[in-house]
Structures are given as structure tokens and as C-alpha cells.
Amino acid sequence: MARAARVSIGTVYHYFRSKEAILERILGEEMARRRGFLEDLRRHGASLEAQIRAIAEDHFALIRERKHLARLLLREWLDPTPGLRVNLQKIHDEIAECLAQIIRDGIAVGQIQSRDPVLVAHAMLGAMEAVSLRVLAAGKGALCPVDKAxxxxxxxxxxxxxxPSS
Amino acid sequence: MARAARVSIGTVYHYFRSKEAILERILGEEMARRRGFLEDLRRHGASLEAQIRAIAEDHFALIRERKHLARLLLREWLDPTPGLRVNLQKIHDEIAECLAQIIRDGIAVGQIQSRDPVLVAHAMLGAMEAVSLRVLAAGKGALCPVDKAxxxxxxxxxxxxxxPSS
Amino acid sequence: MARAARVSIGTVYHYFRSKEAILERILGEEMARRRGFLEDLRRHGASLEAQIRAIAEDHFALIRERKHLARLLLREWLDPTPGLRVNLQKIHDEIAECLAQIIRDGIAVGQIQSRDPVLVAHAMLGAMEAVSLRVLAAGKGALCPVDKAxxxxxxxxxxxxxxPSS
Amino acid sequence: MARAARVSIGTVYHYFRSKEAILERILGEEMARRRGFLEDLRRHGASLEAQIRAIAEDHFALIRERKHLARLLLREWLDPTPGLRVNLQKIHDEIAECLAQIIRDGIAVGQIQSRDPVLVAHAMLGAMEAVSLRVLAAGKGALCPVDKAxxxxxxxxxxxxxxPSS
DNA sequence: TATGAATGAGTATTCATTCAT
DNA sequence: TATGAATGAATACTCATTCAT
Structure with a gap:
């Protein structure tokens, strides 16, 4: 991992206690950013549709502009150390809750139909991540370029x- | 990997040239099965909604019943060798085409609105994979159990x- | 450590789960041998003095003939992993108990004066180990060759x- | 090692050429102190038994009060760099010679029986070091606390x- | 055909040492 | 003189792969 960052081994360990600590940091920062983004979005009062579109756009921007980071996070997400797993779970739940708030707003004004906003939020996040995964894995020959996706x-x-379906 | 399959190392390498070859085979078989499943589904003429639900159900059955395999494939999917990547792409495209056929049927009878069935098919597959990824990674404390997902x-x-959105 | 044994890295890990496992094995075998030696000695009924001399001789034989092993054990003894520490303690206590039995025999026939055979046994083992340490560390220019020591x-x-002193 | 001394890394290397130099210095000072202690002891003319007891007590005081230092020195003692080994040898020989002088005093007045005072001195030092090693390594569950040892x-x-033996 | 012992490149981590400020 | 960021050799361990039996 030191090589990937173009830094010497020792330097990495001068700043971080362990690989897990590095991931925790990177992850924590990205997720804090995302959370802030979601809260701002809701506060700014754009239309619900615009909010949803902005969220998807934000998600894909990560992949478009920081492909390596996205890949790294996905890999660790599949095989986290015990300490990291707890962190990931917590962070994800926070993000989902932010999204759920937006969905609740939509329910309140009758634009969205759902009984379980949190679950729907998770499904949406899941869908976005899944499509990202596709795009990440596809490499050059991808069917759908990031923007179209x-x-x-x-x-x-x-x-x-x-x-809702009938 | 040999241990996971309860076979001796030597035996594995007797039948397969490399790890990549094994994955190619497993993946190929699973995808062939899935393709058959999709084609049967379409031929049987159930309602479109029932078809969509069956597809999602089939996808999650894989995760529920062969968790280890699913995890392994996802991991390789993130970091495939060049040869494997081409294969994965090809397989995915075939599956997507099958799904696209079903979507085209829906468009033909006016039940589905879409200009690009292939892209929608990819998005659906992506969403299913993403949610699976969530479920796989979540471990014990998962918010949504497999069935509910x-x-x-x-x-x-x-x-x-x-x-269609308004 | 693999290099020290002139074996390839992988081979070592084929036979042992970890470094700790290797040390546990080596240590266990040596200590079992030593314990057997002490029990035989007592059973054979040589004079007490002969027994004490035989014990010291046996201890130094280890150093004379298996210097690398002795060094390795001493190093780990100074910095054991938690699991290993417990093992070392237990093994040492067993050896000390065997020696204590011999000392109790001496007390019974009035040849040895001591109120606390176990503590004396530990002191004797300690002294032997310490002198070994000296000899091991001394290298070529040692003042006292192993036999004289x-x-x-x-x-x-x-x-x-x-x-007893007056 | 710098952290242990609560000094910055740079400062350490400003005053010392290398780790070896630091150890040489610490060791040299400790050994000079001990040598002074032994010479004083002899000059003060306490009983021989009192002298021996004082020596052992002094040795254990080092361990009791500067456990980290003692551990560090022991570790280096097992695996010294060539330069350090020579130094250690020299220092030890000096200390042993001081102790040998005390033993010679005892022989002169008929209280001690020995043909080789230098070798006995080394054996005594060795025994003390060995028991220290025991105590250092034992950690919490030690059989004999430092004082009793x-x-x-x-x-x-x-x-x-x-x-003398009969 | 089937086995598993042997291999070594790769990874995370530690620690003594250097050097620009 | 004092600092600590940067370095890289060394170590424990993993895992895909080879090969003699």
C-alpha cells in the first residue's frame, strides 16, 4: 500500500498506526463529507427529484474522480478487519439515516410512497454502490460510461x- | 481455495491450469445457468412483474445458499486478471441481453417505459449485485436479512x- | 527464522501455524526430555551429589551441543508472546518440581538443609541458566570453557x- | 528507544553515534558504579558474609528499580554487535576481578575454600544474572518476588x- | 490420476538511522 | 543545538503454484 501512495514504507507508519488506521481515516473523511453533503442538500430545499439526482451524481463523481480510492474502499468493505467492520457499519447507517430523512420529507408531502424509509434508503445506497462496482470493475471497455450510468x-x-406499483 | 472445496491441492491443479481457470469455469457455469433461467422465464410467459420478482429472487438465492462462492466471485470481480476481466465482461453482457429482451417485451406491451433496454438491464443487474454486496458484507448485524432485501x-x-417520472 | 533452519519460508509454515507454534514445539520437546532425565535420575538412586552434578552436566550439554537452540530459547524467554509466556512458566514449574523432589529426598536423609525446596530448585535452575547465558554470550573469548563451567x-x-551457614 | 528516554530522536543522535554507542555508555556507567561499589565494600571491611549479601542485594536493586534498563541490557547481551561484545567482556572481567579480590580475602582468612577465585567470581556473577533473568522474565506470576529472590x-x-563439599 | 510437501514472491509491520530545518 | 519527518532493511506471515511420489 505504501507503493500505491508513492511514499516510503516508514513514512506511512510514521503517520498511521496500521493499515486499519489508514482506512479508518480515509473512510471517515469521505463519509463525513458525504454526510455533510446530504444534510446541506436537504437544508437547501431543492425539489425532491433534484435531491435524488444530486445524490446519485455525487456518488458517481467519487468513482469518476477518485477511482483508486473507490476501489480500495470496496475491497476492504468485502473483507474488513473486525474493528473496521464495526466502523463501516456505523458510518453506513449514518449515511442511510440522512437519506432516510430526505425520503421522509417526500412521504410527508405525498411525493413518495414507502412504509420503511430506512430500508429504502439502504436499498438506494446499495443500488448506487452496486452500479459503481460495475463501473469500477468494467475498466476501459465499459458498456455505460460513468456519466450515462x-x-x-x-x-x-x-x-x-x-x-408505487398497483 | 482447495481447502474450501474439500479437495487436495494437487487434484485441483490436475484439473485446472490455474486459479484463473477455476474462476472462469465456476463463473461460466453459474452464468450459463442464469442465462438458461432467464430464457426459460421469458418463454414461460408469466406476467412481467412476476418475471422481475423471480429474477431478483434467483439472484438472492445464490447469495443465501452459496455465500462463500458469491464472496469469492465479488472479490475477484474487483481485481481480475486481464484474461478474467474480458470473460466477466462477456458473460455479463450476455446476461444483460437476456434481461433486455424481457424489458423489450414490457416496452412492446406498454408496461415499461424506457428508451435503452440494455442500459436499464445493466442498471438492474448492477442494483441487484450492489444490494447483494451489502448483504454479503454486512455479516451478522445486517439491517435487512436476505429475504427482506x-x-x-x-x-x-x-x-x-x-x-416514468412525470 | 526460516533462513536459520536452511528451509524455505513456505515449508516452515506448512508444518507450523506460527513462530509461536514452532517455539512451543521445540521448547516442549526439550523440556519433556529434561523432565524425563530428572525423573530417571531420581529413580536410579545415585548419590545426591552425583544427581546434582549430573543435572548441571546435562544443562551444559545443551549449550555445548545445541548452542543455537539455547540462544533462541533464551531470547524468547526474555520477550515471549502472551501465549508462550504461560507455557514457559508451566514447563519451568514442572522442571522445578522434579528438582524439588530430589532436594526433598536430600532433606529426608539429612544431607540437605532447606525449608523451601521449590524455591531452592528455582534458584538452582536460575543459576544454571544464568551461567549458561554467560557462556552463550561470551562467544570465542570466553574465560571459562563450557566444561570447566x-x-x-x-x-x-x-x-x-x-x-547451612552458621 | 528515544521514546523510552522521553527525548526526541534527533537529540539522541546528536549526542550518540548509534544505538551501540548508547548501550556502551549506559553499560559503562553502570559497570563503573558497580565497580566502585565493590571496591568501597572491600575497603570498608565488613564481614565477608555481609559483603556477599550486599553484592546480591545491589544486583537485585538494579532489577527492582530499573527493570526496563535491565531487560534492554540482557537482550543486547544475547546478540551483541562485535564491538559491543568486546566491551561487555571487558567490563564483566573487571567486575569479576573486583569480586575475586573479595574472595581472595576470604581465602586468606580461611573462611572461603576455593582454588580459582576468578572462576568462582564469574560463577557467582553468572548465578546472580541468571536469577535476575528469571525474575525479569517471570512477569506478574513470578514464584519468588524480587526481595525473596x-x-x-x-x-x-x-x-x-x-x-567445601565433604 | 491423486497427493501434499516444498517453494518464493508479495504484504503488513518494526526499528535503527539520516537529514533538512 | 534540537527536532521529527522520511527512509529502507529486516521479520512474520499468506497464498498461488510446482513437482516428486
Missing amino acids: AEELSTFLWTGLCQ | AEELSTFLWTGLCQ | AEELSTFLWTGLCQ | AEELSTFLWTGLCQ
Whole structure:
């Protein structure tokens, strides 16, 4: 991992206690940023559809601009150390709760139909992550370029939320 | 990996050239099975909604019953060798095409609104994979158990397909 | 450590779970041997003095003939992993108890004066180990060659046991 | 090691050329102190037994009060750099010679029986070091606390010196 | 055909040492 | 003189792969 950062081994361990500590930090910062983003979004009072689209766009921006980071996080997410797993869970739940708030707003004004905002939030996050995973893994020959994927997914998510099937 | 399959190391290398070859085989078989499943589904002429739900259910059955395999594949999916990457891409495209056929059927009868069935198919597969990833990674403390995730995702996918945003 | 044994890294880990496991094994075998030696000695009924001398001689034989092993054990003894520490303690206590039995025999026939055989046994073992440490560390230019050290220490130990100071 | 001394790394290397130099200095000072202690002891003309007991007590005081230092020195003693080994040897020989002088005094007045005072001195030092090693390594669950070890060893050493085996 | 002992490149981590400020 | 960020050799351990039986 030191090589990946173009830093000498010792330098890494001068700043971090362990690999786990590094990941915790990176992860913590990204998730704090994302949380702030979600809270701002809600506060600014854009239309619900715009909010949903912004969230998807933000998610894909991470992949577009910081591919290595995204890859790293996904890999650790699959095989976390025990300490890290707890952290990941907690962070994810916080993000989901922020998204759930937005969904509750939508329910309150009758735009969204759902009985379980938290679960729907998790499903949406999951869907975004999944599509990201696809895009990350696809490499050069990807069917859908990142931007198109974001656009398509936004529509998909928004529609899924708005109108319950009969 | 040999231990996981309860076979001796030597035996594995007697039948397979390398780890990559093993993954290729496993993956190929699973994807062939899934493709068959999708084609059967379409041929049997169930309602579109039932088809979508069956697809999601089938996806989650894989996770529920062969968790180790699913984890392994996901990990390799993140960091494939060049040869494997091409294969994964090809397989995925085939599956997506099958799903796209079902979506086209829906468009033909006016139940589904979409301009790009292939892209939507990829988004759906991506969403399913992402949610699976969530469930796989979550371990014990998972918010949504596998079954609930499948049910929720089905509804979500179906709704997303059916009703165009205003 | 693999290099020290002239074996490839992988081979070592094929046979042992960890460094700790290796040390546990080596240590266990040596201590079992020593324990057997002490029990045989007592059973054979040689004079007490002969027994004490034999013990010292046996101790130095280890150093003379298996210097690397002795060094390794001493190093780990100074900085054991938690699991190993417990083991070392237990093994040492067993050896000390065997020696204490011999000392109790001496007390019974009036040849040895002591109120606390176990503590004396530990002191004797400690003295032997300490002198070994000296010899091990001394390298080439050692003042006392191994054999002379053994002889001198035997006399010292035996005298120390026999006659209480006024 | 710098952390242990509550000094900055740079400062340490400002005053010392290397780790070896630090150890040489610490060791040199401790040994000079001990040598002074032994010479004083002899000059003060206490009884021989009192001298022996004082030596053992002094040795254990080092361990009791500067455990970290003692541990460090022992570790280096097992694996010294070539330069350090020579130094250690020299220092030890000097200390042993001081102790040998005391033993010679005892021989002169008929209280001690020995043909080789230098070798006996080395054996005594060795025994003290060995028992220290025990105490250092034992950690919490030690059989003999430091004070008891010192007392017991004193008696042992003194008796060993005084009375020749039959 | 089947086995598992042997291998060594790769990874996380420690620690003595250097050097620009 | 004093600092601590940067370095890299060394160590414990993992894992895909080879090969003699």
C-alpha cells in the first residue's frame, strides 16, 4: 500500500498506526463529507427529484474522480478487519439515516410512497454502490460510461421511489 | 481455495491450469445457468412483474445458499486478471441481453417505459449485485436479512421500470 | 527464522501455524526430555551429589551441543508472546518440581538443609541458566570453557545445598 | 528507544553515534558504579558474609528499580554487535576481578575454600544474572518476588563459598 | 490420476538511522 | 543545538503454484 501512495514504507507508519488506521481515516473523511453533503442538500430545499439526482451524481463523481480510492474502499468493505467492520457499519447507517430523512420529507408531502424509509434508503445506497462496482470493475471497455450510468440510475431511483406499483 | 472445496491441492491443479481457470469455469457455469433461467422465464410467459420478482429472487438465492462462492466471485470481480476481466465482461453482457429482451417485451406491451433496454438491464443487474454486496458484507448485524432485501429490491426494480417520472 | 533452519519460508509454515507454534514445539520437546532425565535420575538412586552434578552436566550439554537452540530459547524467554509466556512458566514449574523432589529426598536423609525446596530448585535452575547465558554470550573469548563451567557450577551448587551457614 | 528516554530522536543522535554507542555508555556507567561499589565494600571491611549479601542485594536493586534498563541490557547481551561484545567482556572481567579480590580475602582468612577465585567470581556473577533473568522474565506470576529472590540467593551464594563439599 | 510437501514472491509491520530545518 | 519527518532493511506471515511420489 505504501507503493500505491508513492511514499516510503516508514513514512506511512510514521503517520498511521496500521493499515486499519489508514482506512479508518480515509473512510471517515469521505463519509463525513458525504454526510455533510446530504444534510446541506436537504437544508437547501431543492425539489425532491433534484435531491435524488444530486445524490446519485455525487456518488458517481467519487468513482469518476477518485477511482483508486473507490476501489480500495470496496475491497476492504468485502473483507474488513473486525474493528473496521464495526466502523463501516456505523458510518453506513449514518449515511442511510440522512437519506432516510430526505425520503421522509417526500412521504410527508405525498411525493413518495414507502412504509420503511430506512430500508429504502439502504436499498438506494446499495443500488448506487452496486452500479459503481460495475463501473469500477468494467475498466476501459465499459458498456455505460460513468456519466450515462449516473443519469440512468437517477431516473431509475427517482421513479422507483415516486410511484408505487398497483 | 482447495481447502474450501474439500479437495487436495494437487487434484485441483490436475484439473485446472490455474486459479484463473477455476474462476472462469465456476463463473461460466453459474452464468450459463442464469442465462438458461432467464430464457426459460421469458418463454414461460408469466406476467412481467412476476418475471422481475423471480429474477431478483434467483439472484438472492445464490447469495443465501452459496455465500462463500458469491464472496469469492465479488472479490475477484474487483481485481481480475486481464484474461478474467474480458470473460466477466462477456458473460455479463450476455446476461444483460437476456434481461433486455424481457424489458423489450414490457416496452412492446406498454408496461415499461424506457428508451435503452440494455442500459436499464445493466442498471438492474448492477442494483441487484450492489444490494447483494451489502448483504454479503454486512455479516451478522445486517439491517435487512436476505429475504427482506430480495422482496424490497423486487418492488423497487419493478416500480422503477413501470412508471416514468412525470 | 526460516533462513536459520536452511528451509524455505513456505515449508516452515506448512508444518507450523506460527513462530509461536514452532517455539512451543521445540521448547516442549526439550523440556519433556529434561523432565524425563530428572525423573530417571531420581529413580536410579545415585548419590545426591552425583544427581546434582549430573543435572548441571546435562544443562551444559545443551549449550555445548545445541548452542543455537539455547540462544533462541533464551531470547524468547526474555520477550515471549502472551501465549508462550504461560507455557514457559508451566514447563519451568514442572522442571522445578522434579528438582524439588530430589532436594526433598536430600532433606529426608539429612544431607540437605532447606525449608523451601521449590524455591531452592528455582534458584538452582536460575543459576544454571544464568551461567549458561554467560557462556552463550561470551562467544570465542570466553574465560571459562563450557566444561570447566559445568564442573565449577556443580561443586558450587552442591556445596550451597549441603551445609547451612552458621 | 528515544521514546523510552522521553527525548526526541534527533537529540539522541546528536549526542550518540548509534544505538551501540548508547548501550556502551549506559553499560559503562553502570559497570563503573558497580565497580566502585565493590571496591568501597572491600575497603570498608565488613564481614565477608555481609559483603556477599550486599553484592546480591545491589544486583537485585538494579532489577527492582530499573527493570526496563535491565531487560534492554540482557537482550543486547544475547546478540551483541562485535564491538559491543568486546566491551561487555571487558567490563564483566573487571567486575569479576573486583569480586575475586573479595574472595581472595576470604581465602586468606580461611573462611572461603576455593582454588580459582576468578572462576568462582564469574560463577557467582553468572548465578546472580541468571536469577535476575528469571525474575525479569517471570512477569506478574513470578514464584519468588524480587526481595525473596535476593535473600535466598545471598544465602545460597554464601553457603556455596564457605563450606567445601565433604 | 491423486497427493501434499516444498517453494518464493508479495504484504503488513518494526526499528535503527539520516537529514533538512 | 534540537527536532521529527522520511527512509529502507529486516521479520512474520499468506497464498498461488510446482513437482516428486
